[in-house]
Amino acid sequence: MAFLTTLLKLTSNPLSPFLSNLLPAVLASYSVQLLFGIPSIATAKETFYDxxxxxxxxxxxxxxxxxxxxxxxxPISLDDALSTWNWRQLALTGAAAVWTLRLSSYLFLRVLQKGHDSRFDVVKHQPRRFFIFWMMQALWALVCLTPIIAVNCIHPAAFKAGLGVPEVLPSDILGFGLFGAGLVIEVVADYQKGRWYGEKVRKVHDELFITRGLWGRCRFPNYSGEITVWTGIAIASAGVLSRGPIQASLGWHGTSGQLKAVILPGIAPAFVSWLLLRVSGVPLSERKYDKLYGNREDYQRWRRNTPLLVPKVF
Known part of the structure; x- marks a missing residue:
């Protein structure tokens, strides 16, 4: 309890509830990465990265x-805490937690099954670059969760004053609907690829690359689902943060307050899209596949005729 008291004092900013909530989040995210990253870098192991x-x-x-x-x-009892939180705070936090548990466990089990992660075959032997990967993962968590960090620091009274009736907003329906759709796409895509890989190992088929299911509709349906997930969370968060009384409770005013209500949530899907499309997702995968199958006509045909992210409906 003494640690929590000290933490709250050190990170408290009376003029900005958002910054008061963001600073402990920064500490939490980077502390975890250092705790796991330092021994992993020292031993050149990527097992616990995800x-x-x-x-x-x-x-x-x-x-x-x-x-x-x-x-x-x-009061910090569960019953009392539940009575002070708005349902959106619980729903957004729960949605992100479900996505996290599903993806991190899937990726962790995958690296245990394969014995390595091809993303790190080279970089894990370069300590400085490997360190950057761990720090980028901390930044990834913070940027994705920035909209939720902002919503979670809203005072209960501001929710009552800012939302009125009906309490369910169009942004709630659209945002959580997109989250659900994105999660389903991502889960199905990962399941289909995992099943395909398992059949390949058991020599059920001799296909060199997957073109089944969603992977025949677009080249990276898992990334499409992930971008949709964070777009949904951004929309649901922005619908709340754009309300005047809620902005006032956060110390946001005027045009700058409206900009923050749009930009802070929008950072998450924009950052995820940039990472997946320009940094660690599509570029790494396509370089790998081009090297392996670039001289095959069937691969070139699949790549030429299959959209990158948006699945074909027909």
Missing amino acids: LAGGFSFLLTLSSSLFLPALRRDA
């Missing part, structure tokens, strides 16, 4: 939900 990413997300989510209640001197 598991550490999951812990960063979960610890950041937990701190962003519970610490504002502690700052308000609210």
